[in-house]
Amino acid sequence: MLILGGTTEARHLAEALAEDLAEGTATPETRRTLVTTSLAGRVTHPTLPPGASRIGGFGGPEGLADWLRSHAVDAVVDATHPFAERMSFNAAAACAATGTPLLALRRPAWTPAPGDDWHHVPTLAAAAAALPALGRRAFLTTGRTGLAAFAHLDATWFLVRSVDAPTAPLPRQTEVLLDRGPFSLEGERALIREHRIDVLVTKASGGSATAPKLTAAREAGIPVLVVDRPPVPQGVPVAESARAAATWVRARTRDA
Template sequence: MGAERHILILGGTTEARRLAGELDALPGLRVTTSLAGRVAQPRLPAGQVRIGGFGGPSGLARWLREQQVDALIDATHPFAGTISFNAAQAAAEVHVPLLAVRRPGWVAGPGDDWHDAGSLEEAAAALPALGERVFLTTGRMGLATFAHLDGLWFLVRSVDAPEPPAPPRMEVLLDRGPFTVEAERELIRRHRIDVLVTKDSGAAATAAKLTAAREAGIPVVVVRRPPAPPGVTTACGPADAVRWLRRHLALPGA
C-alpha cells in the first residue's frame, strides 16, 4: 500500500464537517480540517483539527509544504472571502490542487420582497426606509456597522455573544442552526419584526427565516456574497468534492 495522502480542508461549515467525515472513512487518506477559531465552541469534524490562522497566503503555503498536503479543499463560509483568496494564492505557489466547495445561493420566489445590498454598509443604509424592528442574522462580526441606527430596535442572533460597538436598542439571541420555519415564524411574531437582514449564505440550515419572512409579508435585505477568486474549480457539495479527489489523487473508485 502506498503512503497516506494528506487532505487539508479549510472548514467551519456544515459541508466541511460532512466532507471530513466522508474522507476520514476512506482508506489511505489523512484528513486535517482547519478552523479559524472565531467560534468559542465549534462543532468539530472527524479527523485531525487545527485552530487558528496561517498568517496569510505565505504562511498557508509554508504549512502545505511542511505538512506535505496533497490536495486543498476550501469549504469555508461563502463570506469568508480573505481565506479563499489566500488559499488560491498558496495553492498556486505550492502547486497543490485546489477545490472550492460553494453551496448554491438563495433565489427569491413568488411573494418574496427582497432588497439587494452589496455590503453590510448598504444594508444598514437601507433599513430606516424599510422598518423599525429588525431581525439581524448577519453574525456578530459586523454588528458595529449598525451601531449608529439608534432609531431602530434589533433582534441580533449569533452563535457567540457580540461585543461593542453595537446598536443601543437591541436584544441578543444566542443560537445555532438549523432552524425550523415554525420557530422562525414565532420569533418574527413575538418580537413584532418588520424587516429581516441576512447574508446570502445559502443552504437549508438557515433558510427557514426566508420562508417565515415571506409568510409575514416583511421585506428582507439580502447582502450579496463577496467575489470569489477567479479560475478556481468549484463543487456544490461534499459528494462532488469526493469525486473530484478520487480523480485528482487516483483514489480507488475514481
C-alpha cells in the same frame, strides 16, 4: 489533504473521506488521503469533524503556503463560509505559490420564491444604509462580526442572533439571542411575531439550516435585505456539494 472548514459542507466532506479511510472500504489511493480540517476559531465550542483538526489562522498566504509545503499537502478544499472572503483569497494565493490543486466548496445560494420581497446589497455597510427605509424592527442574522456597520442606527431596534455573544460596538437598541441552527419554521414564525419584526437582514449564505427564516418572512409579508456573496477567486473551480468535492479529492489523490 487540507479542508478549510467551519461549515456543514466541510464536515460532511471530512465524514465522506473518513469513510474512505475506514479499514476494508478504502482504495489504496484514498487510504493515503490523510485529512486535516482547519477551523478559524471564531466559535467557542465548534463541532469537530472526523480526522485531524487545527484551530487558528496560518499567518496569511505566506504562512499557509509554508504549512502546505511542510505537510506535503496534495490538495486543498476551501469549504469556508461563503463570506470568508479573506481566507478564500489567501488560499488561492498560497495554492498558486505552491502548485497545490484548490477547489472551492460552496453550497448553492438561496433564490427568491413567489411572494418574496428581497432587496439585494453588496456589503453590510450598504445594508445599514438601506435598512431605515425598509423597517424599524430588524431581525439581524448576519452573525456577530460586522455589527459595527449598524451601530449608528439609533432609531432601529435590532434582534441579533449569533452562536457566540457579540462584542461592541452594537446598535443602541439591541436584544441578543444566542442560538445555533438548524432553525425550525415554527420557531422563526414565533420570533417574527413575538418581536414584531418588520424587516429581516441576512447574508446570502445558502443552505437549509437557516432557510426557514426566509419562508417565515415571506409569510409575514416583510422585506428581506440580502447581502450578496463575494466572488470566489478567479480561476478556482467550484463544487456545490460535499459529494462532488469528495469526487474531486479522490481524483487528485490518484494523481498525487
